[in-house]
Amino acid sequence: MIRIAAVGDVHVDKDVMGRYRPALEDLPDRADALLIAGDLTRHGTPEEARCFAAEFGGLAVPVVVVLGNHDYQSDQPDEVTEVLTDAGITVLEGEATVLEIRGHRLGIAGTKGFGGGFAGACASNFGEREMKDFVATAERYADSLSKALNSVECAALVALTHYAPVPETLVGEPLEIYAFLGCYQLGRAIDSAPTALALHGHAHHGSERGRTPGGVPVRNVAHPVIKQAYNVYQLLSEEVDAVLTGAG
Amino acid sequence: MTSDTDLEAEIQRLLTEHDRIAEQGITVQRRDHLVVLGGEVESAQRRDEICRQITAHFPDVEITCDIGITRAQAPSEVEEIS
Numbered sequence: 001m002i003r004i005a006a007v008g009d010v011h012v013d014k015d016v017m018g019r020y021r022p023a024l025e026d027l028p029d030r031a032d033a034l035l036i037a038g039d040l041t042r043h044g045t046p047e048e049a050r051c052f053a054a055e056f057g058g059l060a061v062p063v064v065v066v067l068g069n070h071d072y073q074s075d076q077p078d079e080v081t082e083v084l085t086d087a088g089i090t091v092l093e094g095e096a097t098v099l100e101i102r103g104h105r106l107g108i109a110g111t112k113g114f115g116g117g118f119a120g121a122c123a124s125n126f127g128e129r130e131m132k133d134f135v136a137t138a139e140r141y142a143d144s145l146s147k148a149l150n151s152v153e154c155a156a157l158v159a160l161t162h163y164a165p166v167p168e169t170l171v172g173e174p175l176e177i178y179a180f181l182g183c184y185q186l187g188r189a190i191d192s193a194p195t196a197l198a199l200h201g202h203a204h205h206g207s208e209r210g211r212t213p214g215g216v217p218v219r220n221v222a223h224p225v226i227k228q229a230y231n232v233y234q235l236l237s238e239e240v241d242a243v244l245t246g247a248g
Numbered sequence: 249m250t251s252d253t254d255l256e257a258e259i260q261r262l263l264t265e266h267d268r269i270a271e272q273g274i275t276v277q278r279r280d281h282l283v284v285l286g287g288e289v290e291s292a293q294r295r296d297e298i299c300r301q302i303t304a305h306f307p308d309v310e311i312t313c314d315i316g317i318t319r320a321q322a323p324s325e326v327e328e329i330s
Binding site for chain 2: 003012022042204223224234
């Protein structure tokens with residue numbers, strides 16, 4: 001059995017510090033790792049990254065993250081990544097990591113991802129250079145996710161993105177902005193490997209549950225969607241106790 | 249001058265692009281002469297800043313703020329994935 005905690009879109013800055021910490025201090029009693037699906041900061045500055053690292057780092061369990069679009073706002077994703085890495089947080093972008101948990105190998109492959117839309121309403125690689133660049137960007141992120149997912153051998157494989165891989169978890173958002181919230185290529189990447197669970201954020205008004213066309217469970221863990229500090233998912237279980245130890 | 253039809257878009261862009269706000273998850277809906285703001289943010293300061301900036305940029309617009317603060321308590325349940 002492996003339990004992973006997950007949340008996204010926490011948008012940490014000075015004014016948020018201390019809000020999550022009480023719930024995070026108990027997290028090692030409830031889960032074996034914490035995954036965060038991007039938008040760690042508001043503007044993507046190193047200073048905000050330090051605030052995030054202080055709030056979400058230093059836990060007794062591994063913390064694995066991808067960056068989100070907010071974390072690119074100041075054009076300093078490398079500096080943000082360096083701050084997080086120095087704090088012991090694993091940052092994935094087109095890469096995978098393996099955690100050894102209770103004798104099981106948990107593989108996590110991550111990318112920020114990008115928009116582009118879904119079947120019936122997606123951007124095409126045609127016309128102006130700007131549109132081709134938009135589609136190429138989405139495909140580049142999706143390809144990197146597929147390669148990362150297929151690069152690891154593990155007992156349970158999790159895909160971690162910021163943008164959504166399916167439209168089902170966007171229900172609640174205006175249809176007009178679906179193409180800015182995710183793309184079908186991410187779903188195809190997830191289905192290219194034996195993925196057990198896909199986690200994403202970005203869609204604050206979306207829905208929690210969906211599945212890829214290949215049947216992989218998808219969970220939108222954006223903080224305004226889950227409405228608590230984090231959710232906990234159990235993988236590789238023979239039976240599940242739905243009540244968490246230490247829950248008050 | 250901002251036309252009525254552009255108002256929601258102008259407010260939405262202000263909420264996203266203003267350095268002190270940077271919120272993409274706020275809904276902006278027109279109801280008669282009111283603009284109703286919805287969604288959730290991470291702190292009361294952020295909610296108050298949103299209202300302050302809209303009032304400063306659009307002084308003739310009357311706003312109703314239904315923005316909540318996202319709860320951050322620990323979970324009590326686990327979901328089995330199968």
